[in-house]
Amino acid sequence: MNTELKRTLRKLFKNPSAILGFSLLTFFIIVAIFAPLISPPINPMFPDENGNPMKLDNPYIMPILSWSSDPVPPSKDHPFGMIAGRDILYGVVWGTRTAFKIGLIVVTASTFFGIIIGSIAGYFGGWVDEVLMRITDVFLSIPFLLAAMVLTTILGSGLDKVMIAMIIFGWMATARLIRANILQVKEEQFVLAAKALGIKNYIIILRHILPNTIFPVLVQATMRLGSLVITAAALSFLGLGAPIGYADWGSMLNYTRNYILGASGQALAYWYTVFYPGIAMVLFVLAWNLVGDALRDVFDPKLK
Amino acid sequence: MTAYIIRRLLLLPLILFGVTLIIFSFTQILGPEKLLSAYVNPNVFDKLSNEELDKLIEKYGLNEPMWTRYFKWLGGVLRGDLGWSVTAKQPVAQAIKERIPYTIELALYAIIPVIGVGIWLGVAAAVNRDKFLDHFIRIFAIIGWSLPDFVFGLIVLMIFYSALGWFPPGTMSAWAEEIVKSPEFKRFTHILSIDALLNGRLDIFWDALRHLIGPILTISWLWWAYLLRITRSSMLEVLGKEYVRTARAKGVPEKDVIHKHARKNAMIPVVTVAGAMVIGLLAGTVIVEVIFNRIGMGRFTAQAATQLDYAAVLGSVLFYSTVLIIGNLIIDILYAALDPRIRLG
Numbered sequence: 121m122n123t124e125l126k127r128t129l130r131k132l133f134k135n136p137s138a139i140l141g142f143s144l145l146t147f148f149i150i151v152a153i154f155a156p157l158i159s160p161p162i163n164p165m166f167p168d169e170n171g172n173p174m175k176l177d178n179p180y181i182m183p184i185l186s187w188s189s190d191p192v193p194p195s196k197d198h199p200f201g202m203i204a205g206r207d208i209l210y211g212v213v214w215g216t217r218t219a220f221k222i223g224l225i226v227v228t229a230s231t232f233f234g235i236i237i238g239s240i241a242g243y244f245g246g247w248v249d250e251v252l253m254r255i256t257d258v259f260l261s262i263p264f265l266l267a268a269m270v271l272t273t274i275l276g277s278g279l280d281k282v283m284i285a286m287i288i289f290g291w292m293a294t295a296r297l298i299r300a301n302i303l304q305v306k307e308e309q310f311v312l313a314a315k316a317l318g319i320k321n322y323i324i325i326l327r328h329i330l331p332n333t334i335f336p337v338l339v340q341a342t343m344r345l346g347s348l349v350i351t352a353a354a355l356s357f358l359g360l361g362a363p364i365g366y367a368d369w370g371s372m373l374n375y376t377r378n379y380i381l382g383a384s385g386q387a388l389a390y391w392y393t394v395f396y397p398g399i400a401m402v403l404f405v406l407a408w409n410l411v412g413d414a415l416r417d418v419f420d421p422k423l424k
Numbered sequence: 425m426t427a428y429i430i431r432r433l434l435l436l437p438l439i440l441f442g443v444t445l446i447i448f449s450f451t452q453i454l455g456p457e458k459l460l461s462a463y464v465n466p467n468v469f470d471k472l473s474n475e476e477l478d479k480l481i482e483k484y485g486l487n488e489p490m491w492t493r494y495f496k497w498l499g500g501v502l503r504g505d506l507g508w509s510v511t512a513k514q515p516v517a518q519a520i521k522e523r524i525p526y527t528i529e530l531a532l533y534a535i536i537p538v539i540g541v542g543i544w545l546g547v548a549a550a551v552n553r554d555k556f557l558d559h560f561i562r563i564f565a566i567i568g569w570s571l572p573d574f575v576f577g578l579i580v581l582m583i584f585y586s587a588l589g590w591f592p593p594g595t596m597s598a599w600a601e602e603i604v605k606s607p608e609f610k611r612f613t614h615i616l617s618i619d620a621l622l623n624g625r626l627d628i629f630w631d632a633l634r635h636l637i638g639p640i641l642t643i644s645w646l647w648w649a650y651l652l653r654i655t656r657s658s659m660l661e662v663l664g665k666e667y668v669r670t671a672r673a674k675g676v677p678e679k680d681v682i683h684k685h686a687r688k689n690a691m692i693p694v695v696t697v698a699g700a701m702v703i704g705l706l707a708g709t710v711i712v713e714v715i716f717n718r719i720g721m722g723r724f725t726a727q728a729a730t731q732l733d734y735a736a737v738l739g740s741v742l743f744y745s746t747v748l749i750i751g752n753l754i755i756d757i758l759y760a761a762l763d764p765r766i767r768l769g
């Protein structure tokens with residue numbers, strides 16, 4: 121390992137909030153990987169001919185374990201309680217996978233488009249730059265949540281539609297960042313040398329410019345991931361994303377809205393319906409924000 | 425500077441034109457039958473024969489090419505006619521006009537604690553760098569930053585409404601609504617709490633405030649987090665500058681160093697963020713308005729979107745984008761005016 125990387129890593133793991141962020145993230149990764157072991161995707165309500173519980177076709181559709189839809193307080197069998205006849209722990213565990221899926225797919229795809237548009241604009245400059253940046257301005261002029269909300273309904277609701285909408289309206293920040301970085305790097309000696317050697321444009325961008333500008337983009341992508349998961353959950357919360365019964369924190373919270381008034385005489389009787397999906401979401405977003413912060417401190421010590 | 429402002433002003437209609445083009449072309453994914461629901465109750469569709477449906481589609485010009493319809497719609501917009509909203513059962517322009525004051529009221533009241541307390545916390549954290557107070561404020565900030573507004577909103581409702589009964593959801597109580605709708609109650613500004621004061625009705629004023637506190641609390645934590653981070657880092661940067669050291673070396677009391685020398689300069693980046701926040705608050709009330717069941721632009725847009733009321737959706741997006749574009753222009757100009765080192769180009 122080279123010393124530079126070693127020093128960076130040592131710096132990273134001296135910072136308590138970075139350690140907390142990485143530990144939380146590791147915890148969620150473990151939960152996501154071992155979801156089938158923590159909450160097996162079976163429905164004990166419907167045994168097959170051998171008496172074994174039925175396997176679920178789609179583990180993301182939470183099995184209905186009881187016909188009463190009212191919340192059931194935490195017990196030994198259901199440590200997080202039940203709502204709508206479904207186990208909250210099951211939803212929280214498999215919801216971790218949903219959250220990773222949404223976050224990673226949207227961030228990867230939108231960063232990819234951002235890099236393409238930003239590099240073209242920055243490298244070629246002139247009217248190409250002008251046109252692409254004005255298109256970026258137009259996309260930035262529609263508030264993100266609103267744009268995602270509108271496009272999702274037009275595409276017809278559902279988690280996949282939410283992701284498409286967020287990708288279409290999520291590339292602009294990356295495009296601007298990479299363009300600004302390329303404008304800086306473009307005049308460096310090694311790029312001019314590559315140009316003088318007659319190397320093709322796309323090779324110059326891919327081999328010489330992008331590797332020198334990619335770190336800030338990665339930091340930005342990490343920092344965006346948390347807020348993207350929040351937006352996706354907000355859309356589910358508004359009833360546009362995952363349907364009721366899908367293992368998704370946002371749609372679970374949407375369902376709990378019917379119960380926030382509590383039972384008669386006990387206002388906070390159903391606290392667990394909000395608490396568990398809510399805390400999962402907060403910790404997940406917190407993890408990414410802390411990691412993003414730590415990475416930024418390492419790569420850009422100026423912004424402390 | 426003047427050239428820059430002129431260039432931005434010239435670009436403004438162009439960008440708005442782009443926004444309308446994007447949103448309009450997205451609605452075209454819907455196909456003529458869905459678009460027809462803006463004119464005819466969709467429940468009737470099943471009873472109609474295909475020929476009758478085609479006739480209706482023809483009647484409203486829904487099978488004309490996109491460009492024809494786009495310019496028809498744009499012509500309407502320029503005349504101030506945004507179409508008919510199915511959700512509000514009134515013209516879109518009228519629906520927006522009636523709801524804006526409620527959103528402005530919420531944003532106005534939220535800005536005061538958000539900016540005041542946010543900046544104060546940020547300065548306090550920077551001054552006490554790496555001490556207990558700093559750590560405490562930073563933890564407070566990072567939790568707020570990771571806390572989705574709909575989660576916190578539900579918690580606020582559970583505690584302050586269900587358990588304590590202090591701050592109910594909604595816009596005003598039923599008894600207050602009766603009075604507000606009666607002819608004796610004059611609407612001067614259409615901002616409820618201010619009108620209540622002007623009418624000399626303190627009870628309605630308190631009622632309006634009681635309904636505002638829950639949403640404000642929900643919004644505040646999130647925005648505090650954001651603002652105090654910026655303030656803290658800007659303040660730290662300034663506190664490390666030579667002129668601050670000089671001031672300290674001269675024997676200027678620490679209180680004056682912080683409040684007179686450092687804070688003023690640290691505020692420059694904060695102004696942009698605070699400005700962006702005002703715009704963000706106007707556009708960021710969708711979730712709280714839905715959770716707290718308040719009248720306003722945000723809830724209207726959310727309802728319109730979920731019910732595919734596309735005339736209302738187009739109108740609202742156009743409204744929000746206009747606010748965003750003009751707001752950003754004002755902030756950029758303000759920023760350059762405050763800091764002569766900034767060159768706009």
